[in-house]
Amino acid sequence: MRRIVGGWRSVDLGRYLGTIATALLITVMLPAVSAAGFTVRDQTGRSLTLPAPPRRIISLVPSVTEILFAIGAQDVLVGVTDFCDYPPEARKKQGVGGMVAPSLETIVALKPDLVVATSAGNGEAVFTQLDRLKIAVYVVNPTRLHDVFELIARLGALTGREAEATRLSAGLSARVRAVAERVASLPRPRVLYVLWPDPLIVPARGALVSELLVLAGAVSVTAEGGDGYPRYSLEAAVAGAPEVIILASHSHGQGPMVREKWERFTALPAVKAGRVYTVSGDLLHRYGPRVVDGLEQLARLIHPVRP
């Protein structure tokens, strides 16, 4: 494979495959059932001891909800947020409100033995309140693509569905590899990814989307413009002379008007070539299994498959 992908990209891919292996290893090592109970360490390194493997989980994270469904652990899921809209059956679970300030009353009434929360998205107050109420909280903080695989492994271990988790990860990583191999020898166009149009928010250093753009065979024009997902000046974005512009849609509205905003700049290579595309932000901004769908979609837009 090194021969196919070549150069620095193989290092990147190699490191990434290595982390998958680590993630799978964690699966084996993670839960320690003893007489005292069931001890797990969450993604932030906090260790928590449960009397038994959790039977009633509330997910405050849409990607966690997606993963639990994908590994067939949906029966232990008793509550989800209003943003947990995938798969459609997730809507049938009891809602506990938004992500920043979910309803504590509803959470308590559901008698969860574990709440899965994220340090990026759930309000700080949620953690203190849940602690005060003596509800066990498992914190996840994914930031990179390999964290998705780690998350799948962890949730598989937590719900006793390791086999399904391993199978899911293997399928996903094969698809990631296929994308990386297809685009490896192709020229890499300059791409501007617009996470949010106004204020302009783009992926930069360390952002999942920046990583996906590289895997999809692009050079992100905003890759070095700050950390994470910074606010960015329109001027600096345009100055990157993007050859492809990718606009993230956010479930409703926004679509056509925002496109127009970019299509006004007819002198930009991307606009001249008619290469302004829309992708679903739900795929690319969530650390769930569908991120690979998002990656494949990105790769198809950046490197169209010619029949």
Add this chain to the structure above:
Amino acid sequence: MTRLLATLAALGLATAALAVAALFVGSAPVSARAVVAVLTGRGTATPVDEVVVLSLRLPRIAAALLAGGALAVAGAGFQGLTRNPLAEPSVLGVSSGAAFGVVLAQVFGLRTGLLEALGLTAFAFAGAFVAGSAVYLIAAGAGGLPVHTLVLAGVIVGIFFSSAITVLISIVDFDRLGGVIHWLLGNVAPLPPPALGVFAVVAALGFWLVLGQSRPLNLLALGEEGALQLGVDAERVKRRVFAGAALLTASAVAFVGPIGFVGLIVPHALRMTLGPDNRLLVPTAFLGGGLFLLAADTLARTLIAPAELPVGVITSFCGAPFFVYLLRSRSARIAP
């Protein structure tokens, strides 16, 4: 008259110089030579340089000049109208009213096309009008409009409309209003030509309404009875100035957001040098406001490049201390 011309010439020159300078600075690495090439149409400029200079910097400079001018004239108008030195669109809650109108319009999906820009302005004007009338009704007591009552009424109405905006944001899908919180801080964006056109026409109409009443506004400063004896139809003057100032506020809020304190700083700075004559104040405030907001916006887009600060943050940092200063020391002396 010569003083007016001299001041207008000085402000005009300074504004023009800053506007040209602003074309040369920004987060995109466009060389000075490339900017000149784009502007003169000679020499070598890449298509990207053209987009940056002509589609981003130029309309943004125009929007900043228009919005600053509109807010400053609205401030001068409200100050003359209420005979109150602290009156100003954001202090009076009129900006919040206009902002509520704009958010409501966005709930209905209006954005920046020609018709949509008109609709947005209409909503903003309705909001500004309702808020302004409410402040007037709350504050107007037996003895005119006392300084503190007026400011309090403005604060109350401002809070009411800010809360109304929060309610709208809470009940409407966040995705449709996600940009609103950012916009509420005040941001000058490079407007597309149709929106810029609507902005210019509406602001010009408001400016004309206030300017036309600048002489009677001077007489109104003597008190309504005094003005009446000099043959001034006080009600008509007040209606026109109110409509003009509300239009100016509405246009600025609709296109750049509720930017605070421009209407306070600029008329007062001019009053300190030119005196209280509204005939001098109104036209110079337009240029002065444009100059001030353009300076603030140029800082906003260059200070932390490639990221940007909301321009409202900068005007508020300048304006809040100025407000305190006026409130504590000069409010009696430089009353309009």
